[in-house]
Every structure is written in C-alpha cells, then in structure tokens.
Amino acid sequence: MTSLQNTPQAATAAAGSQTPRVRLIAIGDEILSGRRQDKHFATLIDLLQARGMRLQAAEFISDDEDDITACLRRSFATEDIVFCCGGIGATPDDRTRQAAARALGVKLVLHPEAARLIGERCADMAAKGQGSADMSTPENQQRLQMGVFPVGAEIIPNSYNRIPGFYIRNHSFMPGFPVMAHPMMTWTLDTRYAQWHHRESRVEHSFLVFGLPESRITPALEWLEQRWPGIRAFSLPNVGDSGGHPHIELGVKGEPDAAAQAVVWLRSEVQSLGGxxxxxx
Structure with missing residues (x-):
C-alpha cells in the first residue's frame, strides 16, 4: 500500500476524526458546453456508497488555467478527499498539471515511474506497428509530458493504457476518459482510503405524501431535526408531471436507530396534519 505519511489524510486518520469530506472536481470546456456529458458524478457516488462513504460536493470548471489554479488553491487548503478528472493530457487544452503546480507553488518534473510506464506503453504500441519504441522521437517526447507532475506527486496506476495519473496533498488527478478514470477512482479508494470504508453507519428513509402543502409540514421537519440531532430531514415536492398526482417525498437520513424513530414520528405527524x-x- 502506498504510504500516506506527511499528508493531511494521514494526520486526520491519526487524530481519529470523522470521515473526511469527499469532493469531485470535473474539468473541461467540453462538459460546460454540452459537447460531452459528465460520467464521473454518478459513478463516484456509487463507488463511495459501496464503501460506506458519500460525496459532499462537486464542482465543474473550465480548461482555463487561471480558473483551475484558483479552484485548486482553495481546494488544497482543505483536508478533503478530492477526485479531479480531466485536463492531464499533453495538448494545449490540458492545463490541470500546470495549474496544480501553480496552486501548490512547486515546479513540474518528469516523474521517473511515470516515464517508465509511458515508455512501456510506447513499446507496446510499437510492437503492434503503431509508432516507435525510441523515446527520443518527437512523438514520444511529447507523450512523456503526460508524466510531468508537480514535485512531490505520486502516481495513480492506469489499468487501461499504463499512462498514470497523479496524487498530491489528498487530491487524485486522473484523465477525463471514464474507461481510465473509474478504475483509477476504485484503486484510489481501496488503496489510499480503505481506513475510511464503512466508518459511518447511515440510512435513508422516505415516503410519499399527498394532499399536504410543504408550508404545513415544514415546522414539523424543523422540530424533528431538533429532537433528533444529527438527523437530516428532506422534502422533495413533485407537481404531478405526466398525469400523476402532486405529492411530496418526505424523508430522513442519518444514524439508523435515530432515523428509524424519526421517520415513524414523521409519518404520524403527516397524518395528524391532514396528509x-x-x-x-
């Protein structure tokens, strides 16, 4: 397992704190313009839920290096677990590696393990008649740029084509391609963050309510959160699209025992209010 010494995550783990927040940063003009649809948000939620973890926030930003730098500078100041997808290639629109170095105030250097893996990838392609295994060629020198990471970074293995992502300061940087990024997310969660799996016991209960306006049930939801601290109540109205009846999905989420008590009380309160x-x- 990769060492976590001298990282914010290690300090948090050593302190025995609650599970760190997990966030997603998706980078790419093509997502913001609609040319590509994001595939990472839903997958990361599923991967986290399977491990008893949850996603607290997601941010979508452009390929502009100043925007990425500002975003990462804020992000590096936290102890959150962050997955960053996109912009780590070697074309002019790939600026995430450069922005990460700027945000941290460090230089970019060719990572020796990344160079070895990229060389192996080039040799594999040459064996198939695609390009050359000679790493001095202009094409392969350009490919080596994908192994240029901020000083202090560690690699994230790429099971698809060997060209790695990188990890630094609790942030995992990976390509925008789902076929590469999603196995890298899985590897990261199971290798770096196994100690946080199933640390929290949380459940969610909900039910549908008809004939009751939100304004009438809102005071009960507020009182519920006071009576059961740590339980979050939620209300999701539906106007009855496609011929259905207008209704509200009411629910609670949090620690199992308290959530079970809270949802029973909420159902009773709904009926007493005429729902x-x-x-x-």
Missing amino acids: SLMPPV
Whole structure:
C-alpha cells in the first residue's frame, strides 16, 4: 500500500476524526458546453456508497488555467478527499498539471515511474506497428509530458493504457476518459482510503405524501431535526408531471436507530396534519 505519511489524510486518520469530506472536481470546456456529458458524478457516488462513504460536493470548471489554479488553491487548503478528472493530457487544452503546480507553488518534473510506464506503453504500441519504441522521437517526447507532475506527486496506476495519473496533498488527478478514470477512482479508494470504508453507519428513509402543502409540514421537519440531532430531514415536492398526482417525498437520513424513530414520528405527524400516504382515487 502506498504510504500516506506527511499528508493531511494521514494526520486526520491519526487524530481519529470523522470521515473526511469527499469532493469531485470535473474539468473541461467540453462538459460546460454540452459537447460531452459528465460520467464521473454518478459513478463516484456509487463507488463511495459501496464503501460506506458519500460525496459532499462537486464542482465543474473550465480548461482555463487561471480558473483551475484558483479552484485548486482553495481546494488544497482543505483536508478533503478530492477526485479531479480531466485536463492531464499533453495538448494545449490540458492545463490541470500546470495549474496544480501553480496552486501548490512547486515546479513540474518528469516523474521517473511515470516515464517508465509511458515508455512501456510506447513499446507496446510499437510492437503492434503503431509508432516507435525510441523515446527520443518527437512523438514520444511529447507523450512523456503526460508524466510531468508537480514535485512531490505520486502516481495513480492506469489499468487501461499504463499512462498514470497523479496524487498530491489528498487530491487524485486522473484523465477525463471514464474507461481510465473509474478504475483509477476504485484503486484510489481501496488503496489510499480503505481506513475510511464503512466508518459511518447511515440510512435513508422516505415516503410519499399527498394532499399536504410543504408550508404545513415544514415546522414539523424543523422540530424533528431538533429532537433528533444529527438527523437530516428532506422534502422533495413533485407537481404531478405526466398525469400523476402532486405529492411530496418526505424523508430522513442519518444514524439508523435515530432515523428509524424519526421517520415513524414523521409519518404520524403527516397524518395528524391532514396528509395522506395514498394517492387520491
């Protein structure tokens, strides 16, 4: 397992704190313009939930280096676990590696392990008649730029084509391609953050309510959170699209025992306020 010494994550783990916040940063003009649809948000949620963790925030930003630098400078100041997808290639629109170095105030250097892996990838391609294994050629020198990382970075293995991502200061940087990024997310969660798996016991209960306006149930939701500290109540109205009946999905989430008590009380309160748990006939 890769060492976590001298990282914010290690300090948090040593202190026995609660599970760190997890965030996603997706980088790319093509996402913001709609030319590509984001594939990382839903997948990361699923990967985290399978390990008893959860996503607290997501941010989508452009390929502009100043925007990325500003975003990462703020992000590096936290102890959050952060997955950054996109912009680590070697074309002019790939500026994430440069922005990460600027945000940290360090230089970019060719990582020796990344150079070895990229060389192996070039040799594999040459064996198939695609390009040359000679790393001095202009094409392969350009490919080596994908192994130029901020000083102090560690590699993230890429099971798809060997060209690695990088990890530094609790931030994991990986390509925008889902076929590469998602195995890298899995590897990172299971290698770097296994100590946080299933540390929190959380459940979510919900039910549908008909014939009750949100304004009438809101005071009960507020009181519920006071009675059961740590339990979060939620209300998701539905106007009855596609011929259905207008309704509200009410629910609670948090620690299992308290959530179970809170949802029973909430169902009873809904009925006492005139709401129905069944749609009108």
